[in-house]
Amino acid sequence: MATKKSEKRQRNKTVHIRLTDAEHAALLAAADNVGLTLGAYMRATALGSPGPRAARKPPVVREELVRILSQLGKIGSNVNQIARAVNSGDDPNGLSDDIKAAVVALAEVQTATLGALGRTPQNGG
Numbered sequence: 001m002a003t004k005k006s007e008k009r010q011r012n013k014t015v016h017i018r019l020t021d022a023e024h025a026a027l028l029a030a031a032d033n034v035g036l037t038l039g040a041y042m043r044a045t046a047l048g049s050p051g052p053r054a055a056r057k058p059p060v061v062r063e064e065l066v067r068i069l070s071q072l073g074k075i076g077s078n079v080n081q082i083a084r085a086v087n088s089g090d091d092p093n094g095l096s097d098d099i100k101a102a103v104v105a106l107a108e109v110q111t112a113t114l115g116a117l118g119r120t121p122q123n124g125g
């Protein structure tokens with residue numbers, strides 16, 4: 001019988017501390033600022049290393065996420081316009097502009113999302 005993943009874990013001890021709401025919020029913010037989970041941040045702070053498999057979280061800028069959501073709304077609007085025109089049997093001459101706008105918006109969302117994740121878009125795909 002195969003060993004369960006949880007049985008393979010080397011970290012099997014827990015440490016409990018009591019914090020105020022403000023202390024907990026400050027720790028979460030500090031961990032988020034360096035892109036670590038709370039556990040990895042606590043290990044890094046106490047032991048000097050977050051551990052070999054520390055989950056790094058990409059720093060996310062709130063304004064960038066708001067921009068991404070805005071772009072997704074525009075894409076949804078364009079897709080709805082295209083679907084409405086196709087379903088009503090309208091002349092699709094105006095659809096090419098909507099399709100182009102949707103493609104441009106998708107590219108912008110992809111670029112913004114990659115930027116929020118600290119990555120750069122790759123050419124040709």
